[in-house]
Structures are given as C-alpha cells and as structure tokens.
Amino acid sequence: MSQFIDIGAVEDIPQRGARLVKSPLGEIAVFRTAKDEIFAVDEWLPGKAGPLSNGIQHDTRVTDPMRNWVFDLATGEAQGADEGRVRVWETRIEEGRILITQQIMGELRAAE
Amino acid sequence: MTQKIIVIGAGMASGRVLETLYDNGADVDVTLFNAEPRGNYNRIMLSPVLAGDQTYQDIVTHDDAWYAERNVTCRFGERVATIDRTAKTVTAENGDVLAYDKLVFGTGSNPFMIPLPGHDLDGVIAYRDLEDTEKMMGLGEGNKAVVIGGGLLGLEAAAGMAARGVDVTVVHIMGHLMERQLDEAAGYLLRKALVDKGITVKCSANSKEILGENGKVKALMLDDGTELPCDLLVMAVGIRPNVALAKECGLAVGKGIHVDDQMLTSDENVLAVGECVEHNGAIFGLVAPLYDQAKVAGQTLMGEEAAFVQKELSTKLKVTGCDLFSAGDFAEGEGREDIVFRDPARGVYKRLVIEENKVVGAVFYGDTADSNWFFGLIKDKTDIADMRETLIFGPAFQGGEPQDPMAAVAALADDAEICGCNGVSKAQVVAAINAGANTLDAVKAVSKAGSSCGSCSGLVEQLLSVTLGDEFVMPEKETVCKCTDLTHDEVRKLIKMKGLKSLPAVMQELTWSTPDGCHVCRPALNYYMVCEWPGEYADDGKSRFINERVHANIQKDGTYSVVPRMLGGITNPKELRAIADVADKFDVPTVKVTGGQRIDLLGVKKEDLPAIWYDLGQAGMMSGQAYAKGLRTVKTCVGTDHCRFGTQDSTGLGIQIEKAMWGAWSPHKFKLAVSGCPRNCAEATCKDLGIICVDSGYQILVGGAAGLDLRETDLLCQVATEEEALEYSCAFYQLYREGAQYLHRPYKWISKVGLDWVKEQIVEDADNRKALAERFHYSQQFFQVDPWAERARKGVDKHEFEPLADLTTSKVAAE
C-alpha cells in the first residue's frame, strides 16, 4: 500500500492557486482548484512545458505559462493538438491537510 | 417478551425509529430522553418559523398525545448522564438508574463554535434549536445582526432575520456563498438575491474577534480591522457529531459513533442513528439519509434483516426567492463535461456535469422546477446519450431551442447606452430599425450609433438581429474565445452598461458557456474590469499571467528577471550601488542594460524575489513593471540640460510623464519616449506615444511600433506647454485604455478606430480631453502602489514565492 506524506494545509494554497514542492524526484506543482480539490503534477515537461505552477488555472486544467499548452491536472495529459503528459502524483486531503504519495521520495522508499 | 428500549435524544432520526417500531406493532417499552425540554419537532422547519411563515405548533411532529397513546415514558429536559454497558443501565441527570435491553443513540450534533476571543459573550449563539430561533425572533427593525457562515444554515438565519426587518450582515470566509453546494456562478446569483433582500454579504472575510460590552456582544471585528456592530451574532459554521457520551462509555468512535449497515455500534445492544453516527467513513448533515438509517434501526430492533445504503444527496435552500438546487458531484475532472445554460434576464443558471453519458452532478439557480427529474437521472444513473442535446431544458422541453447567444443584449434596458460616442440608447437604435433601417450602415446613418469609433457595431448588429429576427444575417465575427459568442468590444460595453464587477457576474450576465472561463477570456475580463471600475473591482490575481501575478518576468528556465524603475532613464550612484550589491548578494548571473534605459537583473530565483525587492526598496527603488501590460518606460535624451541641440527639458518632461503614469494597467504594454529635438535620440517615432520637442513646443506622436510590426508614429498634434503635453498624453493613454481590445497595442487600435476619431476625441474636444485625463488620474490613485514593496514588506501573496514543502533535505534526516 502506498504511504503518504503531509506537505501542508489546504489553506496554504489559495483557491485556483498552486505551489511548488521540491522532492528528490524533482519539482512538483500542487494545485488547489476553485472547488478545493488538490492535484499534484510534475512542474516541468522537459523541453516542452513548465513551470506549471506558474500557469493560469481554469476548471481542472492549467495553461502552461510559456507556450500555452493546456494540461488536465487529473491525468497530466496535454489537451487539444499538443501531445505530452506530465506525471501525476496521488494526493489526499485529510482534516484539512494535504497528503502526497510517498513515491515522490523516489529511491528512498526502497531503502525503507 | 417486551423489549425495554432507552432512546437518547428526541430528534428527527430517533423519531423515525419510534414510528417504524409502532407502525409495525413492535412489542416495546420505550423511555425517551431529550436534552431539549420538548419532544420531537421538525428541526429543518425552524427556518420558516424564524421567517414568520410558520409557528412552532405547526412543526411539532410528535405531540404529548402521540407519546401518551404509545405509552412512551418521556423524560424531556433531561440528559442521560452516564451509561454502564456491562450492567446495561443508564443514569439520568437526577441520579435515576434505568435498565435497558437495547439502547439507541440519537444525540445529533453540536454546532461548531469558532473559539474567537469573545465567543462566550452573551448574544453569541448558534442556529440549532428552538431556543436559538426564539432569540433571533426577538430582534426586529432597528436591530443589527451578524451571521458568521455563508452556508445553508447561516443564510436561512440571515434571510429569516432580514424578513423581520433586522439589518443583517453575513460574513463568509470563502470566495462565494455555499461553496460546498454551489459553484461560483450560482454563488454569484444567490449573493445578488440576498443583497436585493437588504442583506449585506461579505465573502473572503476573516473574523478576528468578537467585541463586547458588559458581557454582551457589541460587534464583530474582521482581520482587516472592519467592525460590524451587532446586537446578536449567529455562528453557523458547521456541526460536529455529538459523541461525548458514546466515547465515555467506551463505544468505538471516530468522527462519529461507528455503526455498521444494521446501525449497530461496536456493542450489539447499542444502536445509533442520525447525525451522531459515522458509517463507512461518512458523517451526515441532511435528513434524507437519516430517515433511511432510522428505518433500518427500527427493523434491526425488531429482528428483521435490513441494511443501510448511502445514496446521492441533494440540497435546497429554504429562502423565499432563492431557488437553488445542488446534487451529486459537480467538481470538474477527467472525462467530465459540463452543459451550461444561462438566462440573465430571468437570473437562471443551470449546470449539469456529465460523465460517461450519465448525469453525475447538477447545480441550478433561479429555476429549479425540474430538479427532481434531474436528481432522478443522477440517482438512477440513467444513460442520457439520446437526449443530450436538449437535456438541459428538462423533461418537458425535449427538442427545445438551443441557448440564445443574443440573450444578454435582448435583456438590456431601453435606456442602456449603446453608442457612447454619440449618446445613443437601445430604444433609439431599435426605433431606427423599426423605422426601416435594416443594415448596420442604415442604422449608423439614421441614429448615428456606431458612426464614430465603431466599437458598438457588434451590439448594433445584435439589436438588428433581435429586432428583425431571420431577416437580418449576423456577419461572422471574432469572439473573445470559445466560452462566448461576444466580441471584445461587446463584452466591454456590456460590462459597463450592466455594471458588472466580478468574473462570475460577467459570465452569468453575458451567458458564458463554460463555468469559469479559460486562460484567454479570464485575463481580458479582469483587465476590462480593472479599467472600468478603479477602486471598486477586486483585481483577480488568478486571472493574470504569471509575470503580472509575481511582478517579474519569467525566463525560459523558470527563473525571473528584475527591472527596477528609473524615471526617465536617470539613475544615481546610490541606486547603482544597490543594484550591484543585490547582484552580488543573490548571485545574479546576468546584469544587462535594457532598451528602455534601465537595468535588468536576469536569472533570479523565484524564492529570492521578495528579498531582492526589499534591498532595492531600501535604496528607494520600486518596480519598473517591465512585465506589465501597462506603463513600461519613458525613454528620454538629455535635452537642454546638457545637449547643445536641445530645445526643451526632455528629461524633465519624461520624468513628469513617468511619474504620472507608472502603475497603470492597459490592454497591452505602453512605451513612451521624449526627444529633446528632431534629431530624435530617444527614438520617439517608434513608440506607443512619443514626444518630440521643437522650439515652438511639443509634437505629440502616437501609434508607433518596433516589434514584430514596424510602424512610424503619426502626429496627433503639437502643443505649446509642458502641462499640455502631459494632459494630452494622459488623455491619449486613457482613451486607449478604455477603448482598445485586450492585447492590442495602440497602433492596432488606431487602425481600427481611425486617427481622425482619436483626434476628434483628444484634440478637437477639449472637454472630453480633460475628462479623459481626469479619469486617468482618478484611476491612478488606486494603482500607484509599488507591488514590490507590498510583497517585500507586507508579505502580500507570500504563497507565490515560497515552496509549499521542501522534501529534498529530509533525505539526510531519513538516513
């Protein structure tokens, strides 16, 4: 079973805002939607898009600040004609706290 | 054998348990405890009682006679104090010990009271029972009340008191009302309806302290220092299952009392129903599932097989005139699509969320007549593929008309001003059309609407279409984005005419087809309202591109560039030293002189931005807004100060203009230059606005470009004095700000409206010029705030700059 790490409170991210989490596997953008859902995806799609935490959010999508690619936050899939996918990380909300899958710690997990 | 049953709490859930037992002729001997000094009443109808539509007598569900006929021993106004599960006895508050065969918990929940300073003052109440309701009913005209919480209960309390003439303010922490049941669009309509009832609604408002006098509540203070005076303060911010007693006697308790599908707790002789329970991780706050639970509990007590199943829930608000309905899951997500219908004239908003050809969620406002039909589709998971096109119109309208894109214009009042240039109202345009003007040109000729800058042409065409129907063929036009059928000009005009001051307001009143827009329309709408309503519209940072949101230019590697303002391109050793110091201190990789006569620090890490700004601020520097669709720089040459050719003080004038204009937002970036003589060292002839000084005064040049397009400026006019040069410049900037489509530079806009028209507005019409300049200065008082200082010193938008968490360092800790 996947383990989860507490990365902060839901309230720490404004609605329709995003914040960065630095992990051993790279930077991860954590989004809070207007409906208080939380999504975590890679900050960068190397050579193509990013930093996504800087994009404009609408629905459960974010528009990349550099090239206007639109990504679905739930699947990480680029929308429309663009092709590409950012990794999506599982999150949960418990008692107002945001939990993210331990997998973002990379090889550390194997060491446990 | 007769079962001895003790029930704790005479609430809505346990009442149904009793009905189930007696309706089925169960052989039971019931003792009913209730902390409230009365039997079972319909709690949800307290709101109509508060509003004066019903009386307490009307909402009693079980009266004395009902209990007497069934030999229920009523111990009302008495709590159960303790429970001994091994002995199977309960102890009442007065010490009586009673034995049971089966015990039923129906203790409901407790209102959550935010532990603000002053929450224990007299006059601070919740909204849960008859006592609370009576306290609110004690108020009337001349009284003030504050309700904390803009959810279902809070709003029913507010509306009920308002109906009694009380001056009510609702303070809600989230951005829109009932955010758990409604989306922003419906929240906007609800707010509008409540405001129409005279209720003051404050969203995104944080309560800080409750102020009192002689132990009695006096006012609520918000964290921005606002004081809201009140005679009564109602907190309706949520409920918590009432589990204290269950916990004390050792039952398994999580958020609520744990129950299984048979409503049995961890003790097989103890059942629980209602808001006090937790079933499969869920807790409850609406009566529909509680009734199901009660029925199952009754059957379990009778030894029958039954299982409680959680179902979809729906919500309505019991406030007259606020018809809303929300059901299912309407969060957006993968594979989900929205069907949105808006009718601004009737204040209707309907949204269905579809997933795999099934309706999974619905939010309606203003017209809830068909809500049960839709709720049925959700509960039954009906396949809607065949009726998808017309689904939103409800069961009676299968095959109805699609949404009318003309609705917003049709809904305009007769005296709405269609053409601002010539002051032509909707009624006058329609009259011209009815008198035979059946083309845009004909309307222009007859009514003068659209004959000047032309930005209202789109609206005139819509009026032609609304008035003439199929006789008029709408020309193809470029809409703002796929969320709307309106053009930029139309949207702008409608924002002004209809007084729209928030994004949800625009999207509702102008029939947006998406719930909250996209990255194309949101920044445009935000700008239009920033420009139209200075000081009134709350800028929505989330609708701005990143550069404007964090006040720096993002670079391709995700670092930022920082350009402090240097008025007129003039700097001094102190500023240069400060720039050199921050470049050293923050390891800035590149320092570059820009084309706009200032210095760019490139490659700054986002986290370092506030600290760099702080240091630059210490040396008296502020943001150069080099990232803004707004005023950038005023480039100057040295003019008469040093140059032998100089005819005027070009540097001085450039500084004056930059001082007047910095901080302003516009449809696109705006660059200026002032050259001291026609040799034009400041390159004024390719700027958005350039001034060339000559012996006899100042030539004002407009509409240049030196980017993807290269264009030389045109002469607007020549003026004699510096004051005039400043006034004309500000008037031109304002005319552009008010008229141009978002992301159009001045040259594009001028090519649309024509230079002659611009001259008419600014050169020929002195009153208009002065009015434009005045509007500009008025607006500037709200926007001349250094955004860097706000962030570096006051911690504004702190979240933008700090990572939420840094897990790269914990690696060491884990080893």
Ligand SMILES: Cc1cc2nc3c(=O)[nH]c(=O)nc-3n(C[C@H](O)[C@H](O)[C@H](O)COP(=O)(O)OP(=O)(O)OC[C@H]3O[C@@H](n4cnc5c(N)ncnc54)[C@H](O)[C@@H]3O)c2cc1C
């Ligand atoms: C103003 C208002 C409007 C509402 N509107 C709606 C609506 O429109 N739709 C909807 O679905 N729901 C609505 N609700 C919610 C609904 O009323 C509740 O979900 C429902 O009443 C819960 O029923 P219950 O039996 O669990 O608890 P309750 O009805 O609260 O009954 C619990 C009883 O237990 C008593 N008690 C607690 N501890 C003890 C003890 N130790 N000993 C003895 N007695 C004890 C309490 O005094 C209380 O009388 C509304 C609620 C309020 C307050």
